[in-house]
Amino acid sequence: MRKKIFYVYNPHTLSYERVFPSLRKRIFTALRHLILGFTLGILFFFVFYYFVDPPRERLLKQENDKIEAQYKILSKRLDQLLKVMADIQQRDDNLYRVILQADPIDASVRNAGIGNMTRYTELMKLNDADLVVSTTRKLDQLARQVYVQSNSLDELVKLGQTQEDRLKCIPAIQPVSNKDLKRTASGYGLRIDPIYKTRKFHEGMDFAAETGTPVYATGNGKVAEAGWKQGYGNSVLINHGYGYQTRYAHMSKILVRPGQEIKRGEEIGLVGSTGKSTGPHLHYEVIYKGKHDNPINYYFFDLSPEDYDRMVQIASNQGMVMD
Ligand SMILES: [Zn+2]
Incomplete structure (x- = not known):
């Protein structure tokens, strides 16, 4: 060197x-x-550090302000969405789930895990911790509620589909045309037996009609029995599913065969007076889960409330049972 x-x-x-x-x-x-x-170096450093806002720092600060403002907007929008969600949830619980016979969803399920603050500990260390945590919480809450709501709607769609089929199958009309109710002869319950004159339980409803009057299936289903049956004469039994069966007795003619698929309103036979009968009439039974039920409760598709009341009065008439 x-x-x-x-x-x-x-x-x-x-x-x-x-x-x-x-x-x-x-x-x-x-x-x-x-x-x-x-x-000199130290002096300059302090002068710059304290008195001059370096451009990079200033940019960061501006960015930070923007982010904070954006967070506030987000937070407000989340508040609005949570309100909309609350409205949907209320309709879901009080309307849709009631109509389709499902239990309301408990609030604890809809808000599960939201109260747990430990999941936000990392965020607590930030400068604007409160704003960031509350916004994140709202978002979590909304995400959870959307998930639960979406599941609920899926469930209701399925229920709605089976409900539609159920409504097509369960007995819901009268088995003979009975516009003015004049054909209503006798109802379900304890009646005097027309032949033996003793008190006997009448397991169906009788419709007085001329021989040859069409008899209609009261709901969709499948013919279980079609033929002669002791006491019932020419009779048809239809399986409707969902626990329901209907029987049509004393017919002059049977128009269906066992195993046949049947739609509501389809003609299955003609009124007659076969079997144990005192005159041309249709004896109609509704069976739910193996037990006879009062058919008067199964005409809701073609009876107005007023007609229903009149029919109850006519059907309770004790003297006109035709068996
Ligand atoms: Zn009868």
Whole structure:
């Protein structure tokens, strides 16, 4: 390495003169420069740090403000969505689920896990912790509720589909055309037996009609029995599913065969007076889960409430049972 050479300017001679400083003097000079530079450096650092907002910092701060404003907007929009959601949930519980006979969904299920604050501990360390945590919570809450609601609707769609089929199958009309109810002869319950004159339980409803009057299936189903049956004469038994069966007795003619699929309103036979009968009439039974039920409760598709009341009165008439 080359040895360093020092010069000093001499104002008298107006020239540079070479000097040979001692080692001590050279170390001292170097130290003095070092300390001066160091002090100036620190000074500048503090001046800049405290008095001048460096551009990068300023940008970050602006960005931060924007994010905060955006968070506030998000939070408000989430509030609105949660309100809409609450409305949907209320309709779901009080209307749809009631109509389709499903239990309302408990609030604890709809809001499961939302109260748990430990999941937000990481967010708590942030500057705007409250805003960020509350917004995140709202979002979690909404996500949970949307999920539960969506499941509920899926369930209701399925229920709605089976309900539709159920409504097509269960007995819901009268088995003979009976517009003015004049054909209603006798109802279900304890009656005097027309032949033995003893008190006997009448398991169906009688419709007085001329021989040859069409008899209609009262709901969709499948013919289980079609033929002669002791007491019932020419009779048909239809399986409707969902626990329901209907029987049509004393017919003059049967128009269906066992195993045949039947739609509501389809003609299955003609009124007659076969079997144990005192005159042309249709004896109609509704059987639910193996037990006879009062057919008067199964005409809701073609009876107005007023007609229903009249029919109840006529059917309770004790003297006209035709068996
Ligand atoms: Zn009868």
